Amino acid sequence: MSDRQGTQGETLLYLTDEQLRQGAEAMFFAYRAFTADPDRILGGQGYGRAHHRALHFIHGAPGTTVNNLLSILGVTKQSLNRVLRSLVEDGLVESRVGRIDKRERHLFLTEAGEALERELTAAQHARLRAAFRQAGPEAVAGFRKVLESMMDPDLRRQYQKLKEGRG
Amino acid sequence: MSDRQGTQGETLLYLTDEQLRQGAEAMFFAYRAFTADPDRILGGQGYGRAHHRALHFIHGAPGTTVNNLLSILGVTKQSLNRVLRSLVEDGLVESRVGRIDKRERHLFLTEAGEALERELTAAQHARLRAAFRQAGPEAVAGFRKVLESMMDPDLRRQYQKLKEGRG
DNA sequence: ATTTTATGTCAGCCTTGTTGACATTCCAAG
DNA sequence: CTTGGAATGTCAACAAGGCTGACATAAAAT
Numbered sequence: 001m002s003d004r005q006g007t008q009g010e011t012l013l014y015l016t017d018e019q020l021r022q023g024a025e026a027m028f029f030a031y032r033a034f035t036a037d038p039d040r041i042l043g044g045q046g047y048g049r050a051h052h053r054a055l056h057f058i059h060g061a062p063g064t065t066v067n068n069l070l071s072i073l074g075v076t077k078q079s080l081n082r083v084l085r086s087l088v089e090d091g092l093v094e095s096r097v098g099r100i101d102k103r104e105r106h107l108f109l110t111e112a113g114e115a116l117e118r119e120l121t122a123a124q125h126a127r128l129r130a131a132f133r134q135a136g137p138e139a140v141a142g143f144r145k146v147l148e149s150m151m152d153p154d155l156r157r158q159y160q161k162l163k164e165g166r167g
Numbered sequence: 168m169s170d171r172q173g174t175q176g177e178t179l180l181y182l183t184d185e186q187l188r189q190g191a192e193a194m195f196f197a198y199r200a201f202t203a204d205p206d207r208i209l210g211g212q213g214y215g216r217a218h219h220r221a222l223h224f225i226h227g228a229p230g231t232t233v234n235n236l237l238s239i240l241g242v243t244k245q246s247l248n249r250v251l252r253s254l255v256e257d258g259l260v261e262s263r264v265g266r267i268d269k270r271e272r273h274l275f276l277t278e279a280g281e282a283l284e285r286e287l288t289a290a291q292h293a294r295l296r297a298a299f300r301q302a303g304p305e306a307v308a309g310f311r312k313v314l315e316s317m318m319d320p321d322l323r324r325q326y327q328k329l330k331e332g333r334g
Numbered sequence: 335a336t337t338t339t340a341t342g343t344c345a346g347c348c349t350t351g352t353t354g355a356c357a358t359t360c361c362a363a364g
Numbered sequence: 365c366t367t368g369g370a371a372t373g374t375c376a377a378c379a380a381g382g383c384t385g386a387c388a389t390a391a392a393a394t
Contacts, residue, residue: 142309
């Protein structure tokens with residue numbers, strides 16, 4: 001029971017309350033760092049994290065509907081609507097009525113919207129790139145593996161679908 | 168140049184825009200899952216994520232001052248004050264005026280506060296434990312390594328200090 | 335003793351989540 | 365064809381939790 005290298009030892013080791021606590025705190029601090037740069041960029045202009053998320057996913061799936069975006073973002077349509085309205089008013093997003101189903105709105109980034117999305121992504125990717133490089137490829141693989149395991153099955157499916165859609 | 172195992176090949180491989188994008192989305196989805204259980208528990212009783220964070224760190228460092236808590240949480244004192252006030256009013260946190268420096272307030276969880284903290288921690292740890300177990304020890308090491316690399320030096324120091332304080 | 339600094343509290347604003355009410359469009363049953 | 369329900373999106377009002385500014389009190393410095 002004292003083999004710190006053995007399978008049993010490690011299994012017990014990394015699941016102690018202290019290990020879990022450290023994992024939780026790491027998530028908290030890292031997520032703050034992860035969102036810090038885009039938050040700073042958006043802070044000045046009356047936008048926030050919600051606008052970043054909308055820009056990100058519209059960029060990744062141009063022509064997506066409001067309803068589809070909702071299922072990805074996991075917020076209510078009323079909440080998303082406020083964000084989209086300001087983005088449309090400011091000319092960053094274009095909302096076109098669906099041709100086959102006129103109830104739907106298809107969303108696209110304008111050139112200005114693409115430009116802001118690029119700026120936000122650049123900041124976030126710079127940080128991520130530095131962290132990935134410093135940690136090394138194996139650590140990155142582990143990072144992804146743990147994050148995926150942490151998601152609910154529904155969220156994981158959404159995440160996988162986004163990946164495959166671009167793969 | 169075609170060695171997918173070589174340092175060069177891997178370095179290029181995991182730093183493509185697509186890899187970074189997937190990393191960012193993994194963070195987004197995983198963080199949502201990470202906070203989902205405590206959010207659900209707290210939702211009913213007029214509390215939120217901010218209360219959870221306060222309970223968590225007061226539990227981990229009983230007697231901490233408001234100012235110290237601020238530097239850990241990274242919010243303004245006005246924002247934290249609102250949260251603390253409701254926790255004190257509801258008898259979950261006790262705030263004692265400092266004996267040596269009467270400007271300071273030292274914070275402690277009451278028995279009820281400890282009980283709620285345990286409930287929240289239990290939910291979050293259950294999810295984390297399942298993810299860690301599924302991903303395996305090496306993945307968990309990588310997960311921690313990447314998250315730490317992602318933090319700003321200041322945040323990383325805070326995080327390390329918390330770990331060592333309990334180590 | 336008076337000024338400056340540190341700590342915490344109160345008031346008010348903004349973003350972004352929530353529910354409720356509603357308009358429009360589509361589709362299916364009568 | 366029409367009518368009633370379901371799906372989609374919008375508008376209004378409210379709550380949580382960020383923020384800045386103004387302020388009270390205690391400690392420290394001059």
